Amino acid sequence: MSDKYAPPTLPVTFRPGHTRAVLLTAGVAIFLVISGIAMLLEQLGPGDRLTFVITGALIFWVLAQLARVKVVADESGVTVVNIVTRRRLAWEEILQVNLRPGDPWVFLNLSDGTSLPALGIQPGIAKQRAIADAQALRALAEAHSAAPEAQDQG
Structure with missing residues (x-):
């Protein structure tokens, strides 16, 4: 051969390349959605919002590790x-x-x-x-x- x-x-x-693009795009989208929800929910305190943002960042980090x-x-x-x-x-x-x-x-x-x-x-x-x-x-x-x-x- x-x-x-x-x-x-x-x-x-x-x-x-395609898988990498999908993973990184999904990671950014998930981070932005989770962070956006944290900022839009008025009943959440600063600690709760930070927890949402950190969760979104961790999900992005895992997907970035898969993409590397x-x-x-x-x-x-x-x-x-x-x-x-x-x-x-x-x-x-x-x-x-x-x-x-x-x-x-x-x-x-x-x-x-x-x-x-x-x-x-x-x-x-x-x-x-x-x-x-x-x-x-x-x-x-x-x-x-x-x-x-x-x-x-x-």
């Missing part, structure tokens, strides 16, 4: 930023890039025998974009894992 696909120029960042996911590829490897974790991988650690039908996001099979979810590439709203991004990351991983072998043989 990656024989037909040339890897993109590095550095490159993969992130679910990404996969950044550069010459030395890949950084996977998920909801609460960030992991740096060397290219040699990535054995396989998988996005199977029905998967919620890309999975990276690693040399230590584990699999790392990469939420920065997810087919939720933009399926074709996620497939193209997964192919690009797969092509990059294959190109960079083949480079040391070519040097060893030469």
Whole structure:
């Protein structure tokens, strides 16, 4: 599959753009609505209003954390930023890039025998974009894992 696909120029960042836009827009809208309700309800005291505003801010913060996911590829490897974790991988650690039908996001099979979810590439709203991004990351991983072998043989 990656024989037909040339890897993109590095550095490159993969992130679910449509999902990110929806989450951030919803977060702002929810914050504004909850804060607006707090200001319009005359029977609320200052403490109650502050509680409403803080609740709206917390909801926005949670949605912003969901929107921060990404996969950044550069010459030395890949950084996977998920909801609460960030992991740096060397290219040699990535054995396989998988996005199977029905998967919620890309999975990276690693040399230590584990699999790392990469939420920065997810087919939720933009399926074709996620497939193209997964192919690009797969092509990059294959190109960079083949480079040391070519040097060893030469």
